[in-house]
Amino acid sequence: MAAHGGLAYLETPSGRARRTQRRLAAVAAILSMASATALLGAMADSDRAVAGAPPAAGPLNFIRF
DSSP states (O other), rough: OOTTTTTOOOOOOHHHHHHHHHHHHHHHHHHHHHHHHHHHHHHHHTTOOOSSSOOOOOOGGGGGO
């Protein structure tokens, strides 16, 4: 570096490469969250539901149209 009197040339990723990296990171994050949700859903205890019982109240059950 001192031999030519300037800073060494550092190659930076292009805009296209950065967009690709961000897109890949976003897709990986979405897939990992979906996998974690599916795993938690599979591990949930669903044996408590009785066949003749009414469905449990969800957040949309309180909205009347």
